Amino acid sequence: xxxxxxxxxxxxxxxxxxxxxxxxxxxxxxxxxxxxxxxxxxxxxxxxxxxxxxxxxxxxxxxxxxxxxxxxxxxxxxxxxxxxxxxxxxxxxxxxxxxxxxxxxxxxxxxxxxxxxxxxxxxxxxxxxxxxxxxxxxxxxxxxxxxxxxxxxxxx
Numbered sequence: 001x002x003x004x005x006x007x008x009x010x011x012x013x014x015x016x017x018x019x020x021x022x023x024x025x026x027x028x029x030x031x032x033x034x035x036x037x038x039x040x041x042x043x044x045x046x047x048x049x050x051x052x053x054x055x056x057x058x059x060x061x062x063x064x065x066x067x068x069x070x071x072x073x074x075x076x077x078x079x080x081x082x083x084x085x086x087x088x089x090x091x092x093x094x095x096x097x098x099x100x101x102x103x104x105x106x107x108x109x110x111x112x113x114x115x116x117x118x119x120x121x122x123x124x125x126x127x128x129x130x131x132x133x134x135x136x137x138x139x140x141x142x143x144x145x146x147x148x149x150x151x152x153x154x155x156x
Contacts, residue, residue: 028068031103038077038108042069046102056096062122063091066133069104070118074137077108083145084137091133101125114139
């Protein structure tokens, strides 16, 4: 499903909330999603300011991109009903990332009542894997996590 066909709070925040500054900093945008499958593709923009002394994108920024791919996978899969708080995240860095577009693919592995398991990977525009992660997340009702009435975050 293409973003133009998918309405979600990820694409259009509730009126009482703004896009998080971290998402803006990372150039976060939904590229594609299959919510029923628990899968999402997010685009990021690695900026020159993100480089380490060797000229590659610093690992902390890549970890933030991975985290900001896994959470939205859960959010989309639950039609905006569930927000996540990361409990732990294991990251493996596979190749140096350069300034430019980076794409994250997130996949819900399993959701329980209060804890979920999610995975993600980052790739450059040529499809080279840059990093991968797995995470345990706490599942929180979105209206409680964001202090926004559920009626404002329901999807169409």
